[in-house]
Amino acid sequence: xxxxxxxxxxxxxxxxxxxxxxxxxxxxxxxxxxxxxxxxxxxxxxxxxxxxxxxxxxxxxxxxxxxxxxxxxxxxxxxxxxxxxxxxxxxxxxxxxxxxxxxxxxxxxxxxxxxxxxxxxxxxxxxxxxxxxxxxxxxxxxxxxxxxxxxxxxxxxxxxxxxxxxxxxxxxxxxxxxxxxxxxxxxxxxxxxxxxxxxxxxxxxxxxxxxxxxxxxxxxxxxxxxxxxxxxxxxxxxxxxxxxxxxxxxxxxxxxxxxxxxxxxxxxxxxxxxxxxxxxxxxxxxxxxxxxxxxxxxxxxxxxxxxxxxxxxxxxxxxxxxxxxxxxxxxxxxxxxxxxxxxxxxxxxxxxxxxxxx
Amino acid sequence: xxxxxxxxxxxxxxxxxxxxxxxxxxxxxxxxxxxxxxxxxxxxxxxxxxxxxxxxxxxxxxxxxxxxxxxxxxxxxxxxxxxxxxxxxxxxxxxxxxxxxxxxxxxxxxxxxxxxxxxxxxxxxxxxxxxxxxxxxxxxxxxxxxxxxxxxxxxxxxxxxxxxxxxxxxxxxxxxxxxxxxxxxxxxxxxxxxxxxxxxxxxxxxxxxxxxxxxxxxxxxxxxxxxxxxxxxxxxxxxxxxxxxxxxxxxxxxxxxxxxxxxxxxxxxxxxxxxxxxxxxxxxxxxxxxxxxxxxxxxxxxxxxxxxxxxxxxxxxxxxxxxxxxxxxxxxxxxxxxxxxxxxxxxxxxxxxxxxxxxxxxxxxxxxxxxxxxxxxxxxxxxxxxxxxxxxxxxxxxxxxxxxxxxxxxxxxxxxxxxxxxxxxxxxxxxxxxxxxxxxxxxxxxxxxxxxxxxxxxxxxxxxxxxxxxxxxxxxxxxxxxxxxxxxxxxxxxxxxxxxxxxxxxxxxx
Ligand SMILES: Nc1ncnc2c1ncn2[C@@H]1O[C@H](COP(=O)(O)OP(=O)(O)OP(=O)(O)O)[C@@H](O)[C@H]1O
Ligand SMILES: [Mg+2]
Numbered sequence: 001x002x003x004x005x006x007x008x009x010x011x012x013x014x015x016x017x018x019x020x021x022x023x024x025x026x027x028x029x030x031x032x033x034x035x036x037x038x039x040x041x042x043x044x045x046x047x048x049x050x051x052x053x054x055x056x057x058x059x060x061x062x063x064x065x066x067x068x069x070x071x072x073x074x075x076x077x078x079x080x081x082x083x084x085x086x087x088x089x090x091x092x093x094x095x096x097x098x099x100x101x102x103x104x105x106x107x108x109x110x111x112x113x114x115x116x117x118x119x120x121x122x123x124x125x126x127x128x129x130x131x132x133x134x135x136x137x138x139x140x141x142x143x144x145x146x147x148x149x150x151x152x153x154x155x156x157x158x159x160x161x162x163x164x165x166x167x168x169x170x171x172x173x174x175x176x177x178x179x180x181x182x183x184x185x186x187x188x189x190x191x192x193x194x195x196x197x198x199x200x201x202x203x204x205x206x207x208x209x210x211x212x213x214x215x216x217x218x219x220x221x222x223x224x225x226x227x228x229x230x231x232x233x234x235x236x237x238x239x240x241x242x243x244x245x246x247x248x249x250x251x252x253x254x255x256x257x258x259x260x261x262x263x264x265x266x267x268x269x270x271x272x273x274x275x276x277x278x279x280x281x282x283x284x285x286x287x288x289x290x291x292x293x294x295x296x297x298x299x300x301x302x303x304x305x306x307x308x309x310x311x312x313x314x315x316x317x318x319x320x321x322x323x324x325x326x327x328x329x330x331x332x333x334x335x336x337x338x339x340x341x342x343x344x345x346x347x348x349x350x351x352x353x354x355x356x357x358x
Numbered sequence: 359x360x361x362x363x364x365x366x367x368x369x370x371x372x373x374x375x376x377x378x379x380x381x382x383x384x385x386x387x388x389x390x391x392x393x394x395x396x397x398x399x400x401x402x403x404x405x406x407x408x409x410x411x412x413x414x415x416x417x418x419x420x421x422x423x424x425x426x427x428x429x430x431x432x433x434x435x436x437x438x439x440x441x442x443x444x445x446x447x448x449x450x451x452x453x454x455x456x457x458x459x460x461x462x463x464x465x466x467x468x469x470x471x472x473x474x475x476x477x478x479x480x481x482x483x484x485x486x487x488x489x490x491x492x493x494x495x496x497x498x499x500x501x502x503x504x505x506x507x508x509x510x511x512x513x514x515x516x517x518x519x520x521x522x523x524x525x526x527x528x529x530x531x532x533x534x535x536x537x538x539x540x541x542x543x544x545x546x547x548x549x550x551x552x553x554x555x556x557x558x559x560x561x562x563x564x565x566x567x568x569x570x571x572x573x574x575x576x577x578x579x580x581x582x583x584x585x586x587x588x589x590x591x592x593x594x595x596x597x598x599x600x601x602x603x604x605x606x607x608x609x610x611x612x613x614x615x616x617x618x619x620x621x622x623x624x625x626x627x628x629x630x631x632x633x634x635x636x637x638x639x640x641x642x643x644x645x646x647x648x649x650x651x652x653x654x655x656x657x658x659x660x661x662x663x664x665x666x667x668x669x670x671x672x673x674x675x676x677x678x679x680x681x682x683x684x685x686x687x688x689x690x691x692x693x694x695x696x697x698x699x700x701x702x703x704x705x706x707x708x709x710x711x712x713x714x715x716x717x718x719x720x721x722x723x724x725x726x727x728x729x730x731x732x733x734x735x736x737x738x739x740x741x742x743x744x745x746x747x748x749x750x751x752x753x754x755x756x757x758x759x760x761x762x763x764x765x766x767x768x769x770x771x772x773x774x775x776x777x778x779x780x781x782x783x784x785x786x787x788x789x790x791x792x793x794x795x796x797x798x799x800x801x802x803x804x805x806x807x808x809x810x811x812x813x814x815x816x817x818x819x820x821x822x823x824x825x826x827x828x829x830x831x832x833x834x835x836x837x838x839x840x841x842x843x844x845x846x847x848x849x850x851x852x853x854x855x856x857x858x859x860x861x862x863x864x865x866x867x868x
Contacts, residue, residue, distance in 0.1 A: 004431075004432040004433070004434055006413060006432060006433075012375065219730060219731060219733070220729050220730055220731060221720060221721055221726045221729045221730065221731055222729065223731075224713070224720050224726075224731055225720075227706075227709060227713075228706050228709065228717065231706045231707070231708045231709060232702075232705075232706045232707065232708075234702055234703050235702075235703055235704065235705060235706050235717065237665065237685065237703075238665065238685065238695075238697060238703040238704065238717075238718065239685075239717050239718040239720070240664075240684065240685040240686030240687075240689055240718060240721075241686075242684075242686075352431055352432050
């Protein structure tokens with residue numbers, strides 16, 4: 001048996017849509033098989049996931065809450081992936097955003113009104129995430145270091161750094177034995193909508209960011225340039241595009257919006273910096289799938305972010321009600337990503353299986 | 359396995375989104391034939407050959423070998439049937455050696471000591487067909503001609519009886535092309551057959567025994583070579599004759615536009631390749647650079663356009679020193695550049711045609727203002743290039759990778775010429791263009807000159823240089839061997855200088 005892979009000569013919009021839904025469906029079927037192996041009726045389980053996340057008012061509120069960081073990070077990653085910069089480090093860019101915002105919030109928060117301290121925290125968070133995103137960009141452009149490895153490694157460094165802060169120098173005086181910083185002053189905390197956990201401001205910021213980034217990619221000169229250097233760096237050089245500058249700005253923005261998500265998690269949900277796993281819950285990784293499902297169009301991250309937020313919420317729900325392990329959602333996400341990427345490959349290639357004849 | 363005595367393609371149809379690339383095409387080739395495949399850019403030649411090679415599947419029609427139908431679903435099937443193809447862009451792995459490239463995917467290599475076996479096979483075939491290559495060299499160290507020999511060896515070792523070559527000579531220097539033809543003659547002597555796509559009519563006449571002409575996806579003519587002349591072929595292809603000479607306004611060269619003084623540039627390997635090079639191009643002047651490629655032309659052009667560092671010397675543009683300025687700064691001063699490796703540098707394959715139509719000008723008004731791209735206007739611009747330069751494309755929204763080779767080139771040429779630069783640097787502008795399109799481009803170069811522009815034309819095609827240039831500088835090993843006036847000099851003298859012999863010249867010395 002031999003396998004031959006050839007480029008596909010024609011694709012149409014319809015085929016594109018079919019492949020997208022086909023891969024989602026295949027992903028769901030694969031998840032179903034996992035449920036079946038656990039002795040659970042897959043239709044019931046998958047149904048439960050979606051009713052828990054989209055079927056009730058409370059569930060939907062939770063879904064929106066979790067969609068906020070996913071939309072923000074997902075749209076930022078879509079930007080980076082357009083330039084073929086495989087940023088796997090959004091998790092740590094989020095953390096650095098939270099760290100910078102914590103510092104500003106604790107240091108200047110008590111003396112400033114909300115209208116002054118909140119924008120300062122957002123600015124600091126953006127800069128924190130952005131600077132952390134610059135590091136792998138510089139490594140790549142100046143020293144040719146693969147960004148997948150550097151961004152991944154920087155995740156560990158950032159996580160250890162946050163742990164160090166919360167058990168060491170930043171450990172809250174009011175927190176007794178816990179590894180937390182002190183709570184932010186009330187004016188540095190984002191108000192929730194009614195009795196939900198949704199910060200309306202964050203939701204607006206997330207949706208606007210995604211739309212602005214979509215505009216950036218498809219309407220501006222900068223967007224044109226990152227697409228050119230992503231597709232063909234040699235042509236970029238010929239076209240006089242400054243690879244160094246463009247890559248740096250691009251990663252500053254991509255990291256920066258992840259940093260904004262960090263500010264949101266800090267100021268709307270947790271109110272203090274604590275262990276990295278608590279602050280982020282893997283949003284930086286889930287957002288990779290959000291960006292792919294959104295076909296690397298930052299605007300589509302709004303929809304795909306909502307979808308994956310739903311899966312997280314629904315997954316948590318069935319995990320409790322059906323006694324599944326806590327990693328169920330990860331299995332779910334991983335499977336869907338695999339099928340999405342496979343679908344993408346099939347969109348551009350024709351695969352043939354042949355029996356070997358001698 | 360039985361050898362290919364006769365191969366037939368019958369009623370082949372193939373369409374892409376919006377284009378019928380092949381309509382009801384028939385083709386026959388017999389053992390010992392060298393069949394020339396001729397046709398305008400976008401006529402469907404490459405598509406037809408990709409079908410024969412199993413890369414594309416035809417919508418209709420069939421392929422018969424010795425009367426038996428073949429089911430070609432992938433290149434593996436066609437290789438098994440004895441069909442080999444060499445694409446215009448080589449598919450070799452640059453960092454591997456010749457031997458490794460040939461051994462890759464070679465089914466008959468033994469499990470133990472494959473190198474020894476492969477080396478023997480390579481040597482055997484090299485001797486048999488006169489294909490000299492060093493099996494231990496890395497691909498990137500080889501010239502285009504040598505790389506092509508590796509591709510041929512690879513195909514022959516896989517028992518290719520029929521060899522398809524898509525525009526093989528466009529990457530070769532004239533002596534390399536002659537060597538290639540020698541090899542092809544040896545091959546047909548051994549009972550192989552060859553399909554050769556080329557836009558150079560004299561090549562077809564000199565090497566092929568039969569010719570087939572395609573136009574807009576259909577076969578429009580076929581003949582025995584002994585029955586036709588170059589003029590007939592041109593007429594079969596574009597329906598008219600092509601000009602042998604070009605009209606130029608009688609203009610005196612004006613102020614200097616580009617002044618290069620004592621320029622030295624290093625190659626990719628860090629060795630000096632342009633040495634103490636000086637030259638001036640003026641308004642209303644087309645200056646040709648003749649020379650076998652690899653003598654520093656590309657590096658010189660790259661240094662002038664800001665893509666490569668100048669080690670020594672100065673480059674002045676309209677009196678302003680621009681040595682080692684950025685590519686964008688230099689472009690903004692009014693230099694346009696048609697690069698030599700245009701598919702690699704000049705286009706972005708996955709972006710759409712209209713997006714490619716402003717590459718390098720995308721930062722200028724009116725295409726972008728205040729950091730925003732003006733896409734409606736860019737689309738109009740793309741439409742006008744397509745129309746003026748006869749770029750054959752389904753629409754301006756297709757990715758550029760869907761264009762035929764020649765049409766990609768026309769797009770770049772249109773883009774670079776249309777904006778009326780004060781200096782146009784064109785490296786091999788007519789490579790891969792059909793005779794009609796090449797004629798049009800030459801006229802456009804002359805037009806650019808008559809309009810007051812300066813043109814620097816790098817070419818290996820002496821006939822082309824003689825037709826359009828006001829002056830020809832011959833480059834050899836990074837230096838200028840002499841500058842001559844084409845109206846007052848002998849084509850053979852230039853040939854000698856290209857080979858590094860200085861000749862007593864009547865022409866001026868700049
Ligand atoms: N993958 C593809 N998708 C869509 N259209 C294509 C594709 N490949 C080729 N075409 C179209 O089919 C037509 C024939 O193209 P082809 O490459 O066969 O031309 P050609 O005769 O080889 O021309 P050239 O001399 O310029 O190389 C062109 O109009 C081209 O735009
Ligand atoms: Mg072609």
